[in-house]
Amino acid sequence: MxxxxxxxxxxxxxxxxxxxxxxxxxxxxxxxxxxxxxxxxxxxxxxxxxxxxxxxxxxxxxxxxxxxxxxxxxxxxxxxxxxxxxxxxxxxxxxxxxxxxxxxxxxxxxxxxxxxxxxxxxxxxxxxxxxxxxxxxxxxxxxxxxxxxxxxxxxxxxxxxxxxxxxxxxxxxxxxxxxxxxxxxxxxxxxxxxxxxxxxxxxxxxxxxxxxxxxxxxxxxxxxxxxxxxxxxxxxxxxxxxxxxxxxxxxxxxxxxxxxxxxxxxxxxxxxxxxAKQIARDGEGATKLIEISVSGAMSDEEARMIGKQIAGSNLVKTAVYGADANWGRIIGAIGQSQATVNPKTVDISLGDLIMLKEGTPIAFDEEIAREYLMNDKVEIFVDLHLGEGKGMAWGCDLSYDYVKINASYRT
Amino acid sequence: MxxxxxxxxxxxxxxxxxxxxxxxxxxxxxxxxxxxxxxxxxxxxxxxxxxxxxxxxxxxxxxxxxxxxxxxxxxxxxxxxxxxxxxxxxxxxxxxxxxxxxxxxxxxxxxxxxxxxxxxxxxxxxxxxxxxxxxxxxxxxxxxxxxxxxxxxxxxxxxxxxxxxxxxxxxxxxxxxxxxxxxxxxxxxxxxxxxxxxxxxxxxxxxxxxxxxxxxxxxxxxxxxxxxxxxxxxxxxxxxxxxxxxxxxxxxxxxxxxxxxxxxxxxxxxxxxxxAKQIARDGEGATKLIEISVSGAMSDEEARMIGKQIAGSNLVKTAVYGADANWGRIIGAIGQSQATVNPKTVDISLGDLIMLKEGTPIAFDEEIAREYLMNDKVEIFVDLHLGEGKGMAWGCDLSYDYVKINASYRT
Structure with a gap:
């Protein structure tokens, strides 16, 4: 609308x-x-x-x-x-x-x-x-x-x-x-x-x-x-x-x-x-904006929950920082969500690259994925194929500079 | 018992x-x-x-x-x-x-x-x-x-x-x-x-x-x-x-x-x-074990929730890594817990050093706090003064090496 x-x-x-x-x-x-x-x-x-x-x-x-x-x-x-x-x-x-x-x-x-x-x-x-x-x-x-x-x-x-x-x-x-x-x-x-x-x-x-x-x-x-x-x-x-x-x-x-x-x-x-996106992109130590779009959830609220779980995962954030298309970490984040998930119907894409289709890994070109992850905006798409709920979330990668900034904030 | x-x-x-x-x-x-x-x-x-x-x-x-x-x-x-x-x-x-x-x-x-x-x-x-x-x-x-x-x-x-x-x-x-x-x-x-x-x-x-x-x-x-x-x-x-x-x-x-x-x-x-403690101490990139003891919660479960929220806070973890006694970050973590908290009755100590007493900051020696945080085990004590619930949680600090390890896990 x-x-x-x-x-x-x-x-x-x-x-x-x-x-x-x-x-x-x-x-x-x-x-x-x-x-x-x-x-x-x-x-x-x-x-x-x-x-x-x-x-x-x-x-x-x-x-x-x-x-x-x-x-x-x-x-x-x-x-x-x-x-x-x-x-x-x-x-x-x-x-x-x-x-x-x-x-x-x-x-x-x-x-x-x-x-x-x-x-x-x-x-x-x-x-x-x-x-x-x-x-x-x-x-x-x-x-x-x-x-x-x-x-x-x-x-x-x-x-x-x-x-x-x-x-x-x-x-x-x-x-x-x-x-x-x-x-x-x-x-x-x-x-x-x-x-x-x-x-x-x-x-x-x-x-x-x-x-x-x-x-x-x-x-x-x-x-x-x-x-x-x-x-x-x-x-x-x-x-x-x-x-x-x-x-x-x-x-x-x-x-x-x-x-x-x-x-x-x-x-x-x-x-x-x-x-909100400007804040995420300027997250402490961030080098990239990560945008997550979730569809097919049981409700918009559940879609937003999953999006935020992915955006908040240190393992996803460090993988994006290192340009490593380790989609298993996206699975790790979705897996612990309180939202309804059927592991057999989940699709995951990184930009245009499909990584998981109906819960089964799809072979992809690691080099292309790596290049995509070098962009300063990275998009992750998740389709749960369960309902009409959709939502978005934004985060940033986790870099050495995040640690540097926060190990000495007051000094 | x-x-x-x-x-x-x-x-x-x-x-x-x-x-x-x-x-x-x-x-x-x-x-x-x-x-x-x-x-x-x-x-x-x-x-x-x-x-x-x-x-x-x-x-x-x-x-x-x-x-x-x-x-x-x-x-x-x-x-x-x-x-x-x-x-x-x-x-x-x-x-x-x-x-x-x-x-x-x-x-x-x-x-x-x-x-x-x-x-x-x-x-x-x-x-x-x-x-x-x-x-x-x-x-x-x-x-x-x-x-x-x-x-x-x-x-x-x-x-x-x-x-x-x-x-x-x-x-x-x-x-x-x-x-x-x-x-x-x-x-x-x-x-x-x-x-x-x-x-x-x-x-x-x-x-x-x-x-x-x-x-x-x-x-x-x-x-x-x-x-x-x-x-x-x-x-x-x-x-x-x-x-x-x-x-x-x-x-x-x-x-x-x-x-x-x-x-x-x-x-x-x-x-x-x-x-469990051996796992926390050997967390990826960890240099220190962080042990949190929470008392005075409404239930043991709520005490454990708060302990884990503190142990899981990236800001607490980086502050401990940097030996910065920034107890405001412990407040940040407790603050977002689902557990019952009265901000006016909370005590926080780092080892023997009292930082917050009944919700009011207590002056402490930054140098002594810094020295304490250089130990390879750091203890955080929180007393909510609300009930009899108590619990513990364990985590580790967040270092450059955590980022290094996880930015290149598969490669």
């Missing part, structure tokens, strides 16, 4: 677009001194209070900024700004951490002259260290927002940790004859194995949509995008995806009865999918 | 013991040519038909030898021999693979002059390749068994794949005033994340015990030993743990009414725990 919409060109990608493409948003980022020499504090501001939706990590240890953001959203159901820092996650920091997140929110609200509960707070970085509040305070005072590409880049950079590249995406479409856009920025490189939200993702849209309908759309979209990527199987304490919808496009309110509802969902989905 | 038995010295470890320490067993191993220059075919033979128990991988893709072994055991409930090869897993090999496993069983039975259904078959190695049956046939014909330490070493070596060291264990105790021993040999280095059995483990005992009671004991023991180790989160198609009990010790039949039942269970448990 959604694919059909893209095929019909009802929605289009804005190649250099991001959080400032939708009308009525500004942003910025500065070096507050939390990190040695990288921008580390950013802010997105909407011209008007915006309806909003968010999903959060399922970790038992939700960091303080997530608690504060939930309090903000549950207060009036609108947000006008989000303030984000990298370097320090403000997680497992107890009462002091909660107070620090509240203070960060208050400082941003004061600067902008808006209610505290209209500000969301997000943090990413090392767990268990306290925020350097004097730097945050000075940083927020100094932070300037604007709506040009330099400000967008500053924000996109300020939220990164071990990421190598900025992640941004934007799609737009005509709704009620008006241009509606969804843009986003994200960070995430390690501790990536979403189980709800995954990392930090911030989306803006000028669509006119209620918080309830936006929440419905975001949850649906998150399950097939951010929740389907994995870098290392670990779920962070700080994962959050947040959308602000300020209504500046002037369309009729979007909801499931609106004739163009699916176009909006697709805008959101394509933006989230693009950011 | 069990710990108390060991403390009272009711059971004792036999340092150089193994599968030949219990009375009435022989074994051997040879180079059948499946691998370039390592022993690759082995056999254990009991003097008399032995009662038996086994647990198998939960993978959807159970390899052919496991199917054949289950057929053997379900036939008469006794085994007199097990024949094992390394190099080729005989998994995902369809009808041909099943016939090859049957033929391997028949060749062993013929050589020993015993019924085919008294022979178990096990294989380990690359998935999706067919057995070289002419080499298996010649190998079985040539294979000689004996009951001295050279034969034990040959068997222990023949079952290894990427393992660096042989794994064997033995414990004995007095039962009915007679010496009863349980000995074992195991292999397992990669694709180790048990969900039932884990790897190949072969145990022998001269205890007099029915197959039903042995099965009961093995299942109980497997859940707290082999199922609590993880090397890379992947479950193999060929995992199997098999015990043969030939009754040569002459004790009264062991069952839950026997006054020394718990002593026998403890013998089995200590042998399995020793083998």
């Amino acid at each position: 959604y694919q059909a919409l893209t095929d019909q060109k009802l929605i289009k990608e804005i190649p250099d677009g991001g959080i400032l493409t939708p009308k009525g948003f500004k942003c910025g980022g500065i070096h507050a001194g939390l990190r040695y020499n990288k921008l580390d504090l950013g802010m997105i501001v909407s011209e008007a209070a915006a309806n909003c939706a968010a999903v959060y990590t399922t970790s038992h240890f939700q960091a303080a900024p997530l608690v504060v953001t939930q309090e903000s959203i549950s207060s009036d159901g609108v947000l006008q700004a989000v303030v984000v820092n990298s370097a320090c996650a403000n997680a497992c920091t107890g009462e002091q951490g909660y107070k620090d997140a509240l203070r960060m929110r208050a400082l941003a609200a004061e600067k902008l002259g808006i209610p505290e509960t209209h500000v969301a707070v997000a943090s990413t970085g090392v767990i268990g260290e306290f925020m350097q509040m004097e730097k945050i305070e000075a940083g927020i005072a100094k932070l300037a927002v604007g709506n040009d590409s330099e400000h967008a880049k500053d924000f996109q950079t300020a939220i990164l940790t071990t990421d190598l590249v900025m992640k941004h995406a934007c799609y737009s479409a005509d709704i009620d004859g008006l241009t509606v856009s969804v843009g986003g920025a994200a960070k995430g490189s390690g501790m990536i194995h979403p189980n709800m939200a995954t990392m930090l993702g911030f989306l803006t849209t000028d669509a006119n949509i209620s918080s309830a309908d936006l929440t419905y759309a975001l949850q649906e979209v998150t399950n097939t995008t951010f929740n389907q990527i994995t870098v290392d199987g670990d779920t962070s304490t700080n994962d959050m995806v947040l959308v602000m919808a300020n209504g500046a496009a002037g369309n009729e309110p979007l909801n499931r009865d609106h004739p163009e509802w699916l176009i909006f969902v697709e805008l959101l989905k394509e933006s989230c999918a693009s950011l | 069990y710990q108390a038995l060991t403390d009272q010295k009711l059971i004792k470890e036999i340092p150089d013991g193994g599968i030949l320490t219990p009375k009435g067993f022989k074994c051997g191993g040879i180079h059948a040519g499946l691998r370039y220059n390592k022993l690759d075919l082995g056999m254990i033979v009991s003097e008399a038909a032995a009662n038996c128990a086994a647990v198998y991988t939960t993978s959807h893709f159970q390899a052919a030898p496991l199917v054949v072994t289950q057929e053997s055991i379900s036939s008469d409930g006794v085994l007199q021999a097990v024949v094992v090869n390394s190099a080729c897993a005989n998994a995902c090999t369809g009808e041909q693979g099943y016939k090859d496993a049957l033929r391997m069983r028949a060749l062993a039975a013929e050589k020993l002059g015993i019924p085919e259904t008294h022979v178990a078959v096990a294989s380990t190695g690359v998935i999706g390749e067919f057995m070289q049956m002419e080499k298996i046939e010649a190998g079985i014909a040539k294979l000689a068994v004996g009951n001295d330490s050279e034969h034990a070493k040959d068997f222990q070596t023949a079952i290894l794949t990427t393992d660096l060291v042989m794994k064997h264990a033995c414990y004995s105790a007095d039962i009915d005033g007679l010496t009863v021993s349980v000995g074992g040999a195991a292999k397992g280095s990669g694709m180790i994340h048990p969900n039932m059995a884990t790897m190949l483990g072969f145990l022998t005992t001269d205890a007099n015990i029915s197959s039903a009671d042995l099965t009961y004991a093995l299942q109980e023991v497997t859940n707290t030993t082999f199922n609590q180790i993880t090397v890379d989160g992947d479950t193999s198609t060929n995992d199997m743990v098999l015990v043969m009990a030939n009754g040569a010790a002459g004790n009264e039949p062991l069952n839950r009414d026997h006054p020394e039942w718990l002593i026998f269970v403890e013998l089995l448990k200590e042998s399995c725990a020793s083998l």
